[in-house]
Each structure stands twice: as C-alpha cells, then as structure tokens.
Amino acid sequence: MDGLEWTREKYAATGARQAGKSAEEQKAAQEQARQQDEAINGFLSQCMDQNARARLNTLKISRPDKAKMVEQIIVRSVRSGQVQGRIDEPTLIGMLEQVNSQMPKTTSSVKFDRRRAAIDSDDEDDYGC
Template sequence: MADPELEALRKQRLAQLQMQQRGGDNAKSHEAQQEKQRQMEDMRNSILTQVLDQSARARLNTLSLGKPEKAKMVEGILLGMAQRGQLPGKMGEKELIGLLESVNQQTQKQTIVKFDRRRAALDSDDDDLE
C-alpha cells in the first residue's frame, strides 16, 4: 500500500521541482532581457549625445516629457541619420526644431467632419408645419 502513495509523492515533488526550475529560467531570461534593454538604452543615449549639442538634447528631453511617442520617433530618425552618415556634425537646436516641424507635418492628422443630412431631416422643425 505504501508504494502507490510513495510514487504519488515522488511525482508531485518532481512536478514541483520542474516548476521551480522553469521559474528560475524565466527569472534569468527576464534579467538578461532587462540588461540587454539597459545596454541598448545606454548606447542610444551615447549616440544622441554625440549627435546633438546641449540645447538640442535639452529640447528633445523636454519633448519626451510631454509627448514620449513623438520623442521616440525623432530619436529613431536621428539614430538612423547618424548610422547612415547623414549628419556632418552636432545638430543644434534650430536644426532639431526644423526636424520636429517636418515630423509634425508628416504626422499631422486632418479632421474630417461628415454631416449626415438624412438624420438632420428627421428634426423636430418639421412638426411646426402641421
């Protein structure tokens, strides 16, 4: 009678150990992923420091506080330009403002208002005619 109980306990313990092992692997991979992300962010910051002067860097940081998605887009553009060698030297604040204006023009959404006349025709103004 003890053999089936012992076997059940062994299986249960083995399952627990496997779960712990998987959890440990996930924790290690998560830490490795965070470390890789930190390294990428450091590399990104160092390239931006080399490409932008102080005033432009300050403007980009201010933009990232208000509109983080737009700041990431501009950072990506700057990094791409730096990798392709399209930036001859450090970019100043005026050049950055020009880049921001061009990005704003490209991403600007046009508002379209549609007026449905059929619904407007069912207005209560028609009741006055009767």
C-alpha cells in the same frame, strides 16, 4: 509517497526551475536594454547640441514614444551621413515636425456632466438665516 504526490513534487520542481530561468532571462534582457539605452544616449550627446538635447529630454518626459521615434531618426540620419556636424535646435524642431506628420492625430475631449453640477447649487444664499 504515492504516485500523485510524486508527480506534484516533480511538476513543482520543474516549474520552479523554469520560473528561475525566465527570471534570469528577464534580468539579462533588462541589462541588454539598459546597455543599448546608454549607447544611444552617448551617441546622441556626441552628435547633438546642448539645447537640442535638452529639448529632446523634455519631449522624452512628456511623450516617450515620440521621443523614441525622433532618437531613431537622428541615429539613422547621422549614421547615413544625411546630417553633417552637430544637430542644433532648429534641425531637431524640423525632425519633430516630420514625426508629427507621421503620427496619427489623437483627439481628446473633456465631457462635463451638467446634471451633477446642478445638484450642488450655489444659488441658495440663505446660509441658515
């Protein structure tokens, strides 16, 4: 075995160890994130009304970033004592309006290319007759 082959094998082995280490770190990070999500979900289920919880879950499906912000606001509000008792749906709606005012407006538009639609003309009614 010459020096070049030995160097290649050495770097390949080092790379494999580093790749294995990063995979273990990723797995540990995923596990920690899952545990944090479970803790937050448990906390939210204790301090929220069933209807408010259903609304938040619906929001989480459609807009996960906004739902995350609302969850953080709820946790902060309950821990600091700003909210007494359980959070009901009207209180959650107020928090959603607060988040909406903080989030930047996004405009979406639909562009319709009329030239492509003109190619497939429905004006011809001859049907091969």
